[in-house]
Amino acid sequence: MAISFKQIEDKLKTEAKGLLETGKVSLVLAYGKGYDEKHPMPYVARRPSDADNIVFNEFCTHNMARYMVRYPAGTKMAVAVKAADSRAVIQLIQEEKVKREDLVLLGIPAYGMKNPKTGETIDSKTTCGLYNPVLYDVLLGEEVHGQPVVSPYDVLAQYEAMDKEARFAFWKKELDKCIRCYACRKACPMCYCDPCFIDQNKPKWGEKSPESAGNLMYHLTRFHHLAGRCIDCGECSRACPVNIPLYLFHKKVAKDCEDMFGQAAGMSVEDKPVLVNFRVDDSDKILE
């Protein structure tokens, strides 16, 4: 491997310090120490001296694009972005939640990120499988080359091949585990609605207690709200305390959107999200 996590950490510290000292940005969204090495935490550096607290290792999986929308519009900020995170930033720019000129993107080309819960390497099975950020201002390290390019949708084949009863049973079993902690919503960079549809009482879209019907309503609607917007970072499934493979459904919807509308989420700042866009020559076949 070309560059180690330690080197990335050092570069991140230097960049953050420089940006904060010159006043180019008022905060840097990066990673900080957690209660042990396996559990780093999202960290916001506001003063140049804070930059020393920044860490980066193979367990820094969080999507820091999540935290951009928490600050008032016009806040100048620097964000540490990995591959999928940069797509989230692009998607948020498309949705006019943040402005490109307010952001300094510190791109991290990373290979071999690990899931802190299982210790497995994160690859195209649970995420979009990219190694290099799509959009960045500063690249910390060199682009990763020579890693196998696998379609992120390969993992879906076995679920698509299931017959519908088996698939319903599979999802029922998985979604029934949900305890409605909303960690998926909190971890998701695209879930910024306030209030979320499920928190509304009038109209009451679904039951709020953790039982089958409400869980199904919450998750199906959430999959729908993320259609054509989910950038496949896999953070929802990693945040889930009961290990529901939410990434599978998100991947499936992303795949369908790509097939039907010919555009993947968060790949170019010029694109418009597919569901707030249309083409007159969209085929009626998509409804069959």
Place this chain on the structure above:
Amino acid sequence: MSFEPKILGIACNWCTYTGADLAGTTRLQYPQNLRVVRVMCSSRINPSFIFRAFQLGADGVLVGGCHPGDCHYNTGNLYARRRLAVTKKILEFSGMEPGRFRVEWISASEGNKFAEVVTEFTKQIKNLGPQTQFKISQ
């Protein structure tokens, strides 16, 4: 007793609902299983309406809108087409029979088509039987 399905119809005010009116005034016969809700445009339909309808016991959902290009608001049904296509894929991947949800473009002058679609769709739902997967057991 034979199975009489409950079908939710969501019809756009300008085309499908007027088409249903025409079917009525021309005294066309079609099954009474359809309960029609009028919305101002097919793009008014929140996908949650459809999930919720299935949960509250609908055996099928039929959405009607203007033909693409004919929308009263010019572009409403073009957005709806994309959105409802995604809804359909989601229902399909969650394990529901794809035949329970259908989108049809029916214009105000197509009373015949409205009656035909409803007859055919009701027959299809009768063949599929009661919808139990999403239904909340009382």
